[in-house]
Amino acid sequence: MTVSLAGVELKNPIIPASGTFGYGREYAELYDLDILGSFSWKGTTGAPRLGNPQPRIAETAGGMLNAVGLQNPGIDAVIETEVPNIAKLFHGPVIANVGGFSIEEYAENCRKLNDVDQVAILEVNISCPNVHAGGKNFGCDPKAAAEVTRAVKAVAKKPVFMKLTPNVTDIAEIARACAGAGADGLCLINTLLGMRIDLRSRKPVIANRTGGLSGPAVFPVALRMVWDVYEAVDIPIIGCGGVSSAEDAAEMMLAGAAAVEVGAANLKDPYACKTIVENLPALCEKLGVAHISELTGGAHQ
Amino acid sequence: MKKSLFTLERIRPLTADTYELLLSGDTSAITAPGQFVNIELPGKFLRRPISICDWSSADLTLLVKVVGGGTQELVDLAPGTKLDVLSGLGNGFDRSLAGAHPILAGGGIGVAPLYGLARRMLQAGTVPTVALGFRMAADAFYLEEFEALGCRLSVATEDGSLGTRGFVTSCIQAAPACDYVLACGPLPMLKAVHGLPQLRDGQFSFEARMGCGFGACMGCTVPTKNGYKRVCKDGPILYKEEIIWDTFS
The missing domain is CATH 2.40.30.10 (Translation factors)
Known part of the structure; x- marks a missing residue:
């Protein structure tokens, strides 16, 4: 079941996605995290953040909206408190999801992780507003996405995966910009911007007005984008978006993913990743796949 | 879990x-x-x-x-x-802090957890006073069940169609010996109960729109005087002195 991401070996391709798995604590009460390929920790910024006001969650057909707003204790507290705790809960390579509101912040956060041995991959979330550019999202502009990539690559001693937003016209263009700036890999997709309105109050359900859509509803969108990006670049892709079964994971790999992140499914079923990991070998056997990495890009003929 | x-x-x-x-x-x-x-x-x-x-x-x-x-x-x-x-x-109510004169205050569907709480208090030898508030008599439920347990029960309705006319706060004020509240109900009720000077302390159960319900997604976090708390995991019970009401709108 092993897969390789820019030289980092994972025992299987299943990775809980950032923001649905905290820093591992809640799930470690339920199952042995060592069955996982890796996990992507909660998006971490330079300063601690409370995040957005309540309510932050709304339901929709086939998924949910969230506007948590990058609530996290800040990179220093994570390194001091969460990293030693993660070492007790999980013994594989960890993916550090890093946020930022300026190019300098991204670079500084990544630099601080150079000496954290268990962090094997930096997953740079560029779906954040750039406070120095009127709040324009880094991930929506190929130039800004490339600038973040270059700045992070200049300081990072670990493979850098840029996590792309789907809220763009042509995700392949952003992917090419990141690859051209030296990214070691890509992770896609982040959530799709959405909204719900309460009929009685006539106000958006989420206090932030908009939230990110995740869950099975986004799976075909994510699959199509992984397909497009696989055609556009030659660096490994972590496929993410609406995966909730071993079959979904295999489909994501056929579209071009080298590994697969599972997000919202964990919130509905805290054992979702465990079940997928357990079901993958039988699925591979059924599909006549000798090694799971054969699936990657298998639909591109 | x-x-x-x-x-x-x-x-x-x-x-x-x-x-x-x-x-x-x-x-x-x-x-x-x-x-x-x-x-x-x-x-x-x-x-x-x-x-x-x-x-x-x-x-x-x-x-x-x-x-x-x-x-x-x-x-x-x-x-x-x-x-x-x-x-x-979630954390649940901590009965050990309630002392000898607790009052359980429930509004509407917030009555639900107080029943299991009252039953366990009685089993442990404390007779709680129970104050329940509803909009009107037709909305009231579980009164016979609380009476059958052997609680001291008082009821308020907004229109006066059953019990005291007004709110559950009137029932609490009518039991001045009660100095510790365990409350569950709509926000305005919780806030009004929280402000009663006769209560030295208390526990308040909150609702939230939750993603996971077990502390992973940070969907229901609220600030408290003891730092950020997830209503689902660190709550739903928050303590009197830590609640920041501006958080809840």
């Missing part, structure tokens, strides 16, 4: 929009009244968090008010239906 299948045994209507559900299954993860379960429903992505009214080693009583499509679906289920349930979620 435990994830397991429960069987819906029985549904009993209590009022026009409120139902009592009896589920059988493994309740071993439930440790305190005031905890909740998170129920998966066919066709809904998010589970529905429902407060535990009472439980025994083999079954679970829930009181459900229909407030939307999910709760409607829940009360329309046929007995015999198997439900995927996360049980034993």
Whole structure:
């Protein structure tokens, strides 16, 4: 079941996605995290953040909206408190999801992780507003996405995966910009911007007005984008978006993913990743796949 | 927390929009009244968090008010239906802090967790005073059940059609010896109860729109005077001195 991401070996391709798995604590009460390929920790910024006001969650057909707003204790507290705790809960390579509101912040956060041995991959979330550019999202502009990539690559001693937003016209263009700036890999997709309105109050359900859509509803969108990006670049892709079964994971790999992140499914079923990991070998056997990495890009003929 | 299948045994209507559900299954993860379960429903992505009214080693009583499509679906289920349930979620009420003169204050569907709490207090030798508030007599439920336990019960309705005319705060003020409150109900009620000077301390149960219900997604975090708390995992019970009311709008 092993897969390789820019030289980092994972025992299987299943990775809980950032923001649905905290820093591992809640799930470690339920199952042995060592069955996982890796996990992507909660998006971490330079300063601690409370995040957005309540309510932050709304339901929709086939998924949910969230506007948590990058609530996290800040990179220093994570390194001091969460990293030693993660070492007790999980013994594989960890993916550090890093946020930022300026190019300098991204670079500084990544630099601080150079000496954290268990962090094997930096997953740079560029779906954040750039406070120095009127709040324009880094991930929506190929130039800004490339600038973040270059700045992070200049300081990072670990493979850098840029996590792309789907809220763009042509995700392949952003992917090419990141690859051209030296990214070691890509992770896609982040959530799709959405909204719900309460009929009685006539106000958006989420206090932030908009939230990110995740869950099975986004799976075909994510699959199509992984397909497009696989055609556009030659660096490994972590496929993410609406995966909730071993079959979904295999489909994501056929579209071009080298590994697969599972997000919202964990919130509905805290054992979702465990079940997928357990079901993958039988699925591979059924599909006549000798090694799971054969699936990657298998639909591109 | 435990994830397991429960069987819906029985549904009993209590009022026009409120139902009592009896589920059988493994309740071993439930440790305190005031905890909740998170129920998966066919066709809904998010589970529905429902407060535990009472439980025994083999079954679970829930009181459900229909407030939307999910709760409607829940009360329309046929007995015999198997439900995927996360049980034993949240911190629950801490009875050990309530002293000799506790008052349990419930508003509307917030009455639910107070029943299991009252039963356990009585078992432990404390007779709680129970103050329940409803909009009108037709909305009231579980009064006979509380009386059968042997609680001191008082009721308020907004229109005066049953008990005292007014709010649950009037019932609390009519029991001046009570100095510790355990409360569950709508926000304005909780806030009004919180402001009563006769209460030296208390515990307040909060609602939130939750993603996971077990502390992973940060969907329900609120600031408190003791730092950020997840209503689902660090709550739903918050303590009197730590609540920041501006957080809840």
